[in-house]
Amino acid sequence: MAGEEISEDYPLEIHEYFLTLENSIGVVNEMLKTIMSVYRNELLKKLDPLGQEKVDLVSVYTLNSMFWVYLVIQRVNPKDYPVKQELERIRLYMNTFKEITDKKKAGKLDRGAASRFLTNAL
Template sequence: MAADDKIDDYPYEIDEQLKGFELSVSTVKTMLNTLIAMPRNELEQKLGPLDQAKLDLMSAYTLNSLFWMYLVTQGINPREHGVKQELERIRTYMSRVKDITDKKKAARVDKAAAGRFLRNALFDPEEKASKKKAAASKAPNVGPAKRPKKS
């Protein structure tokens, strides 16, 4: 039997879904083989603490998700199993790591630079000229310095 021949053991309507599932399984298998090929110690040495946490959470979530799928194939409702609580716990930690990552990416405001920017953006040359005139009128009248006459 050729690989392209369709087996009549399942309804034709789910053929596309099965092809998508097969593609997803092969993608997961490729990623897992890549991950398993490198010793864990080497991988952890190359990663920082935040990336290590992401890797550990991803690994735990993947394994629990695969177990969820296994339970479904065995006819067990995974929503009534302890794996549901474990997945929720892992999701909570994943959101914490995401928050930490977002905080690192957030822009920091230099208050002094922002103040200078606003001061210069709100600069009014007419106001500055009127302040100079007011300051000059308050100052005592000291005329220009007299130069000695040339003989």
């Protein structure tokens, strides 16, 4: 880890997993620094309502996921806490949000153009 020193406190087989975990924690730390450097209100002013909703959903999901990880690290079963139900509730909102954005991206039928196309084709 620090200086690639291998400790004898754990089996050598899991050393790579620890390195991956350390790198992942570093990535999360950098992302959090970036997020924390921008005031939330300034960010939301620049976004449309759907963008604001997406930021809110991702933020809430991330915080609850981090709490889940915290509970696991503390050797507490997170399934015994309301965080599990909260994550499920947020996932439902995220699915609803995805459906809304997919409908918005879907092509709209121009009836006039479609009838002209069919008339000319016949």
